[in-house]
Amino acid sequence: MKKKKRKRAKARTAARFYSSRDGADAWGTHQSRHQGSTRLVAAEAIKHNQKLVNNHFRKDWQRRVRTHFDQAGKKASRRTARQVKAAALAPRPVDKLRPIVRCPTIKYNRKVRAGRGFTFAELKEAGIARPLARTIGISVDHRRQNLSEESLAINVARLKAYKERLILLPRRSNAPKKGDTKTDLSKVEKATSVSAVLPIAPTDLAVKEIKKSEMPAPVEGGAYRKLRVARSNARYQGAREKRARDKAEAETAKK
Template sequence: MAIKHNQTLISNHFRKDWQRRVRTHFDQPGRKTRRRTARQAKAAALAPRPVDKLRPIVRCPTLKYNRRVRAGRGFTLTELKEAGISKSLAPTIGVSVDFRRQNLSEEGFAANVARLKAYKERLILLPPQVQRPQEG
């Protein structure tokens, strides 16, 4: 039997448990402190090592954002070669490498090479075996 005209809906209630379905963010300040302490614990556990890999400085694409600089995906092979780091050694000492990236400007290339050289000067490599330290 079809319903005609303006009758009330029978035996339908829309007062279900809505609190189970609503997502609240009252735990946001607690999560913020938890993330911060986790980052500090990770940095303390890695002690002398850096927490993240070394990444190049690149300019954002498009006309709107190209005055802004950010961290890129990885250094180019020519930047590594100019800094005196082999492409097989780079990932083992915490330097990210991007095989696809190209150098489009001399200023960016020089800045990234200087960044690599400064990192290489600060770098302290510990020998794999304490009994036989390597030269240099």
């Protein structure tokens, strides 16, 4: 009797193990090699398209610990490196002129920051040639596009202000070219950083009151309706022209 009960228990365990192996139910089994036994483990099925959990905590993390006891020394080293770089680039500034751009996403677009480079349209409006811009400390970005008149105007004004302050030294002191500065450099105040001379001021986020008369006039019929009509006209222009053309041909054929 005892042997029969043991066989039935083993059969039930094996049946449960193989039936849950396809993941149909939420209960799985884990066949352990330890002591030659089969162990049942309760595991909830993973929902959605997630990776299978395989945690590995027994890593040799002590070998990967990084300390920063040289923090004070590194600070002094970075300062010395900045001074060496400024001396090597003198009398040129250590940085380039960057445009004023808005931060991406609705959450941060109320803030402004320095962008990667000026667009071709901004350089054209400021009267600066593309090949010349990179040689006089102006950063250029061929990918960025101007999406508003305000951004174009503010960066053009920034370029013109930089151009007025620019001191262009001749490559050869005895052979100056057109556009080179002819003033005495000893009397001119030199700047080591462009961002210090032309800083990017934060935007004014204060709420202001305006008069009702200063508010823009509303669009007749509503802005949404006007946009939808313009979209519909552009979409069905070809079909309407074809319909009118077919109608004219049909009338001509009747005559």
